[in-house]
Amino acid sequence: MASSTLSLSDLVPTSTSSIPNPKTIPATPSSVTTNPTLRSTSEPSTEPQTRKLKSSTQLTRWSRARAIRSGRKLERPVHRTTQTIEMKPPVSMDEGDATLTLPVIGNGREDDVEVAGGKSVYMVSDGTGWTVEHSVNAALGQFEHCLVDRVCPVNTHLFSGIVDMEPLMEIIKQAAKEGALLAYTLADPSMAESAKQACKLWGVSSTDILGPITEAIATHLGVSPSGLPRWAPERTYSLDEEYFQRIEAIEFTIKQDDGALPKNLHQADIILAGVSRTGKTPLSIYLAQKGYKVANVPIVMGVKLPKTLFEVDPEKVFGLTINHVVLQTIRRARAKSLGFGEDVKSNYSEMDNVKEELDFAGRVFAQNPVWPVIEVTGKAIEETAAIVLRLYHDRKNRCSMPRISKRY
Amino acid sequence: MASSTLSLSDLVPTSTSSIPNPKTIPATPSSVTTNPTLRSTSEPSTEPQTRKLKSSTQLTRWSRARAIRSGRKLERPVHRTTQTIEMKPPVSMDEGDATLTLPVIGNGREDDVEVAGGKSVYMVSDGTGWTVEHSVNAALGQFEHCLVDRVCPVNTHLFSGIVDMEPLMEIIKQAAKEGALLAYTLADPSMAESAKQACKLWGVSSTDILGPITEAIATHLGVSPSGLPRWAPERTYSLDEEYFQRIEAIEFTIKQDDGALPKNLHQADIILAGVSRTGKTPLSIYLAQKGYKVANVPIVMGVKLPKTLFEVDPEKVFGLTINHVVLQTIRRARAKSLGFGEDVKSNYSEMDNVKEELDFAGRVFAQNPVWPVIEVTGKAIEETAAIVLRLYHDRKNRCSMPRISKRY
Known part of the structure; x- marks a missing residue:
């Protein structure tokens, strides 16, 4: 079992033999495999120009999220006002959206997964995603008896830096298509609430990882949480x-x-x-x-x-x-x-x-x-x-x- | 703010100056300061004999937990049967129990805390405690606006390797005395339920950190969680x-x-x-x-x-x-x-x-x-x-x- 812990174990010698990673044929459109020049400075992204993709509308939706993922800070209001979210039920699996295919080109590490078979857990975070990843990993430890030898394989997919409604809805739609469970850490209350509602509407089981402890601390301290994601420009760190x-x-x-x-x-x-x-x-x-x-x-x-x-x-x-x-x-x-x-x-x-x-x-x-x-x-x-x-x-x-x- | 993240920040030069850590006078009984010879091998613990403590009954209560903390594995049933837990309300703060004093001897790191003032968060885990620590830390990030400059200080106390009812109840009693919030990760359902009930009875606000995600995964996979804490002898790791x-x-x-x-x-x-x-x-x-x-x-x-x-x-x-x-x-x-x-x-x-x-x-x-x-x-x-x-x-x-x- 691929565990995120480092263990010195009661291993059997055979388990140390090198198991070749299954490589699958790339399923992404060939035009996507051209190498985009990713620049992550604070300058405006030039990606939509340099990338050649079949579905440019999809990319446009993602450009804002991508800018944030690449480290650029975007100006946006602290608490967003009510947003209109298109909450049409997602298309079913057989209507598959080419732009939402799963990663199949492996690199010999944890992303080198064959997604056919197994249940999926989607992890969504407005920050690094390490908290949701850590929690899901710890919880999966309770299912070692069924995960061992991949009897009942589980695929986790971490989507981090999700601070906007559109990518959030896309991910939930995809989770619905795939029958995935969704675990999320979203500081912005409107994002968390939208995630909850969208999951309910689209029949996706979901769990808010940090909501309950944040609420408990808020009550304990008698102070409201900031509702600001980790990377929000309003949140500053002090180098102490x-x-x-x-x-x-x-x-x-x-x-x-x-x-x-x-x-x-x-x-x-x-x-x-x-x-x-x-x-x-x-x-x-x-x-x-x-x-x-x-x-x-x-x-x-x-x-x-x-x-x-x-x-x-x-x-x-x-x-x-x-x-x-x-x-x-x-x-x-x-x-x-x-x-x-x-x-x-x-x-x-x-x-x-x-x-x-x-x-x-x-x-x-x-x-x-x-x-x-x-x-x-x-x-x-x-x-x-x-x-x-x-x-x-x-x-x-x-x-x-x-x-x-x-x-x- | 003491954050568990490593940041390269928009610091002001003054913030880099060395702030002496407040040192307080040791409040533990002097007999406790004799240096116990801690041996953490798999041999039976000899601590109760070598340690000289005023309150040996308290130590006996802890000896099992201590053995586990020191890495020895103890034989115990996978799922415990119903246990009789003494659930008398804890004594109030002014009746203070000398054996349950808080640590006051600092070492210049995170345990070098002056606990007077500030709200407390107790973190209890049957494993390493890193998951509950990680989650509480992430949630506290939502209160930076009040934690900054220690306007509203929060003290966290991590109790890890808690796999038995007695130390669990002691911790909850102490949390009640101190008016602390309790966050826990307890895999054994009877331990988790007891924690919940004891907190309810003694008026301690509590949050189960991993329970909801574990349940969600169980439903998703159609498999029951093992209910085994991380260090349970029944749980084995494979060195892969x-x-x-x-x-x-x-x-x-x-x-x-x-x-x-x-x-x-x-x-x-x-x-x-x-x-x-x-x-x-x-x-x-x-x-x-x-x-x-x-x-x-x-x-x-x-x-x-x-x-x-x-x-x-x-x-x-x-x-x-x-x-x-x-x-x-x-x-x-x-x-x-x-x-x-x-x-x-x-x-x-x-x-x-x-x-x-x-x-x-x-x-x-x-x-x-x-x-x-x-x-x-x-x-x-x-x-x-x-x-x-x-x-x-x-x-x-x-x-x-x-x-x-x-x-x-």
């Missing part, structure tokens, strides 16, 4: 202390990766120690994105650990360990991806060596009893990150009801 | 192609940072080019977390760009640009954080040089008209990432209804 802290944390963490610059370990907030392929690097990066300066130190059989590791505050050091069978499988896959043949007997992935190295790490951990040791087998990077941060905050706060607190 | 792709993407991106290894540019999915402090590094890392191999190439006045940049598929190159006034402010702050005094006139942050370098970058972009140029001024890293990925998928898919699709 936290901004610099996060940027610094990411830059620090990159520089410290894989045991680099051990002299800087004292500057780290969190230090991760573990043998190769226990997920130190992705975990470090995940934590850095949350604003923590992370250093990771590889434990390699027979290689002396940096002296500074034992000089720093031991409360900030975390050991990572993993089941030896799983580790061997991961290392074999790693060796394969590095181009070693399966017949190559390497110290790196041979079971005796894997066990020996884990034992060595275990002895290092035993000698440093203050370091918590986290078992990462079968855990997603996000999970291990949650454990690290809980322990970290627990130790810092020394309170009996562990939590991570933040002030807005 | 995507896992290796993401790990590889992160490792590749780190190695390619700041123009390193230009010979590898052809291996990148996405190449970012821009002058220093346009956010190339954090943007690269953000995109890498989503599974894209990203290389970033700095554009420096008078430094020749790598030949390979002009040899790769120009469709994967993205230029980043920024307003010169904002860039100068960011660079000045950067210079300051690097330890230069304010009186030091540096080429790096002097306006003439900043303008000249941006002009130089502009000429490079003009010579490569296929590269989209993204204006990052005032944009959060997440926003710029959304724009890059939309353009990227748009170009790959060549479909007129731009989307990012994924198959589960």
Whole structure:
């Protein structure tokens, strides 16, 4: 199952073999495949002139949305007045609109999907779409039993930066045609209400992802929400202390990766120690994105650990360990991806060596009893990150009801 | 405002000055400050023995939750039978329970909060808590107008890994005492229902973050949700192609940072080019977390760009640009954080040089008209990432209804 989490799992060796992605024949009109020169500066879009498309009216409808998608800010009123929306029922699937075909040209990543078969979930956002994507992904986790091995495949389609009624209605029409479920995050109350009404009219099941929590917060604070989408020109961000802290944390963490610059370990907030392929690097990066300066130190059989590791505050050091069978499988896959043949007997992935190295790490951990040791087998990077941060905050706060607190 | 987004903003220079974090006097009992030896292996927890606490009964209540927090998996039935929950109304604030005090010892990060004043939002999750945190953060974006300058401060408190009734009830009791709003993601239907009922009984406003979308997906697929929390032993992850792709993407991106290894540019999915402090590094890392191999190439006045940049598929190159006034402010702050005094006139942050370098970058972009140029001024890293990925998928898919699709 394609999950958005990074996991160190109880995998079976066969699952690591390369499965070729199904490539399908492009179904978009050939004229669309000419390469448009996309310029995303603040200058007026010249796309309608340079693009050669059969259905230019469709493109015109999208030009405003495209301008916003490309980063240009458009002047528009904060709260729109009542708009007349054409709410004719959409045409049925067999009347198919050529301009609304689904993407079929893959690139070997998540958009490389064959959409035939499976249920669809449309995700619409007036912002980046990461909130609706995150929520739908988490909810899909409750259906792993049916998604596994694509028994009951689900296709998600994220439409972000949707701040205008027209593209919103087009998407809902298409959702109706395709029998898709619609999940949305739309800050503008008139957009959210229109989405709800259009879905009702056209028989599309829909869920407002942020509406309920926004309303609850509004009641709690006694303040009305702004109703402004993330990219609205009226919403401004202030570049604060936290901004610099996060940027610094990411830059620090990159520089410290894989045991680099051990002299800087004292500057780290969190230090991760573990043998190769226990997920130190992705975990470090995940934590850095949350604003923590992370250093990771590889434990390699027979290689002396940096002296500074034992000089720093031991409360900030975390050991990572993993089941030896799983580790061997991961290392074999790693060796394969590095181009070693399966017949190559390497110290790196041979079971005796894997066990020996884990034992060595275990002895290092035993000698440093203050370091918590986290078992990462079968855990997603996000999970291990949650454990690290809980322990970290627990130790810092020394309170009996562990939590991570933040002030807005 | 402390936002969880990384933004390159229309900042005013004064906002970059260092604001000392308010430190408060530790209010936890002194016996709690003794350093417990936290061991998070799969062995049985020895905490109750090694920890010396005044209120050991409270700790016992938490020991199971703590074991889970520390990563140990506990055996428990998939669907619990009806449980008797003690639902006495919680004591009022002035009867304060010493074991339920809020964290007051800061560490200079988000837990360094002074909780006096402001409204509280409690976030409870049976998993990592990142979904509820993400959603609450996004919803709080709708209240920037009142959060700015902490006119109406909000304190969020994340309680993750809550898979048992007792800690759940303790948290809701505390929320009632504090007059907090409760937002939760609880997969187990009996836990979710109990949370709802307890909140109703104790007068706590509450919102189920994932319930509605999970139900909608269940109806859509005609399949019941598993009701299993993220860390339940019954839920297993499969380490798939995507896992290796993401790990590889992160490792590749780190190695390619700041123009390193230009010979590898052809291996990148996405190449970012821009002058220093346009956010190339954090943007690269953000995109890498989503599974894209990203290389970033700095554009420096008078430094020749790598030949390979002009040899790769120009469709994967993205230029980043920024307003010169904002860039100068960011660079000045950067210079300051690097330890230069304010009186030091540096080429790096002097306006003439900043303008000249941006002009130089502009000429490079003009010579490569296929590269989209993204204006990052005032944009959060997440926003710029959304724009890059939309353009990227748009170009790959060549479909007129731009989307990012994924198959589960």
